[in-house]
Amino acid sequence: MNLSDQVAFVTRVGTDAGRTAALCLAREGAAVFVTDASPDKAAAVAAEIVRRNGKAASSGHDITDEASWDTVITAAKTAFGPPTILVNGPPDTLMRPIAALSLDEFRRAEAINITGPWLGLRHGILAMREAGKGGSIITLSTLAAKLPGKGSAVNTAAAGGVRIMGRAAALECGAQSDGIRINLIEMTDATPDEDLAGAVLYFAGPDSRFATGSEITLGAGVVL
Amino acid sequence: MSESKRLSGKVVVITGGTSNIGKGCAMRAAAEGATVVVTGRDPARGAETEREIAEAGGQAQYRPMDVMVEADWTRTIDEILSRHGRIDALVNNAGDCILKPIETLSLDTLWYMLQINLEAAFMGIKHGMPAIGKSGGGAIVNISSVAGIKAGPNSTGYGTSKAGMTNLTKTAAIEGASDKIRVNAVHPGLIWSGHSQVKAFGEEGAKKFRAMIEGKTPLHMVGAASDIAGIVAYLVSDQAKSVTGTEIVVDGGYAMA
Numbered sequence: 001m002n003l004s005d006q007v008a009f010v011t012r013v014g015t016d017a018g019r020t021a022a023l024c025l026a027r028e029g030a031a032v033f034v035t036d037a038s039p040d041k042a043a044a045v046a047a048e049i050v051r052r053n054g055k056a057a058s059s060g061h062d063i064t065d066e067a068s069w070d071t072v073i074t075a076a077k078t079a080f081g082p083p084t085i086l087v088n089g090p091p092d093t094l095m096r097p098i099a100a101l102s103l104d105e106f107r108r109a110e111a112i113n114i115t116g117p118w119l120g121l122r123h124g125i126l127a128m129r130e131a132g133k134g135g136s137i138i139t140l141s142t143l144a145a146k147l148p149g150k151g152s153a154v155n156t157a158a159a160g161g162v163r164i165m166g167r168a169a170a171l172e173c174g175a176q177s178d179g180i181r182i183n184l185i186e187m188t189d190a191t192p193d194e195d196l197a198g199a200v201l202y203f204a205g206p207d208s209r210f211a212t213g214s215e216i217t218l219g220a221g222v223v224l
Numbered sequence: 225m226s227e228s229k230r231l232s233g234k235v236v237v238i239t240g241g242t243s244n245i246g247k248g249c250a251m252r253a254a255a256e257g258a259t260v261v262v263t264g265r266d267p268a269r270g271a272e273t274e275r276e277i278a279e280a281g282g283q284a285q286y287r288p289m290d291v292m293v294e295a296d297w298t299r300t301i302d303e304i305l306s307r308h309g310r311i312d313a314l315v316n317n318a319g320d321c322i323l324k325p326i327e328t329l330s331l332d333t334l335w336y337m338l339q340i341n342l343e344a345a346f347m348g349i350k351h352g353m354p355a356i357g358k359s360g361g362g363a364i365v366n367i368s369s370v371a372g373i374k375a376g377p378n379s380t381g382y383g384t385s386k387a388g389m390t391n392l393t394k395t396a397a398i399e400g401a402s403d404k405i406r407v408n409a410v411h412p413g414l415i416w417s418g419h420s421q422v423k424a425f426g427e428e429g430a431k432k433f434r435a436m437i438e439g440k441t442p443l444h445m446v447g448a449a450s451d452i453a454g455i456v457a458y459l460v461s462d463q464a465k466s467v468t469g470t471e472i473v474v475d476g477g478y479a480m481a
Binding site for chain 2: 001167170171173174175177181187191192194195197198199202206207208209210211212213214215216217218219220221223224
């Protein structure tokens, strides 16, 4: 797959899944702007990509803060041009029974898991529309939307939320004829890196030009 | 592994592989390095598909077969195993679509829809799974339709047959898991092949039908066979080894709109 004319933007690359998404896009030739709450972790992933002869730049990024999005999207544009691929990194998983979970903890988790991806959709769409070339937005999520379990209230709310939110955004993009596709990947902690990479590359590349509001579930059948 | 040769060394069987979506899947699988067996009922189209794939540098073989006949399944699977020694993937693609209001849909037509779309996939799984299992595992991909997830008028036969395929897919995924056989369904939106729509609706009617579907599709487009070939190649490849029992929708957003 040749993504050498693409600019990718990937959040939460300090996580395994975020890093995997960034590395596979870079391997196929995309210039990748990587971010994380930890600037050091983001810089380490960018350095790894550059070491493998890829193109990358990085920044610290609070995905729950709109001003931070403005800053990093501007930085990405300056480095490589407007993004044509945006990957919302994976959620933070928090297993805790509702009775034992404080409202503050719930809010902190959902800021990362719902507000963050929502801002990613919003700023991805705005940047892609401005560039006028369409694009692909991919949200990394978990099986919690399909597989609720004891103690998973925070995770189910987030996974269910981003799943349907992405579809709403896909419909809005369709209504604007802006050529932006929005898709979802659901995975587990046990999903191998190369399996996540395959799904990311499918949704990032031209093979999925007819797919929007769709999802690939990397669950090895556990939801069955 | 290179993205372009994900299927090297695999024997991939595609029913209805000599036209439309099936042919697109065959061309793509061959381009990705698979040895492809296409089945169909028209030897002339079979020969043409063999030739086109060979000219593109791929390997393909046509096998005459009616997917509604169980004896054809056992014979075809046996022939493929004796010639190629293995089967790594089966794409249950052959099917047909008849859309009529329920009051004019004959019971015979309902049975035909269930036979060609659902029974054929059942027999493919029944006879394909043991062969894939003996080959060390692999993938079955059932080509369904958006009509299997979104109800629409005139679809009591076609839509019901495709909706049935969903449960068939998930059950087969559970049963096949211990033999490392993954089973998934793909739900295409309208895939434009030109001549088949013109045959169904006439020249003007086909144009109107296409415009109507494009208007209802968030991406404002119809698909091409290559759009389904891409997801099928992915599902057959080892990149999708965590994917089983799923339904993947490739429809321009049609089903959710």
